[in-house]
Amino acid sequence: MWTWITIAGFAILGAWARYGQSILVQEVFGRAFPWATLSINVLGSFLMGFLFFETLDRISMAPSLRAGILVGGIGTYTTFSTFALENLVLLQDGEALKAALYIGASNILGIGAAIGGAWIARNI
DSSP, rough: OOHHHHHHHHHHHHHHHHHHHHHHHHHHHHHSHHHHHHHHHHHHHHHHHHHHHHHHHHHHOOHHHHHHIIIIIIHHHHHHHHHHHHHHHHHHTHHHHHHHHHHHHHHHHHHHHHHHHHHHHOOO
């Protein structure tokens, strides 16, 4: 149960960080290009890659705290970071084809689902 509570607590921080960074980046660079989301995805992916392996190999911490930071905090800050980490693991495991399929399917199906959702919302 403690893991669930830790994840929820860090999720609040991740959501606040995402919202705050979105506001800041949009004020600085505007909204003509999705710089805010891009910056969140890049920073979140870096943090996920760094902290996943740092807390696996070097820093000892309670599993509930690790889950809170990685799943709750960074995962809420950007789910793209989890996507990036999963592809990194596939590539490190020599599964380049699976990584390519995952990347392609995620983009095609995700964008297709957004188009489908928008179409349903506008036409029903």
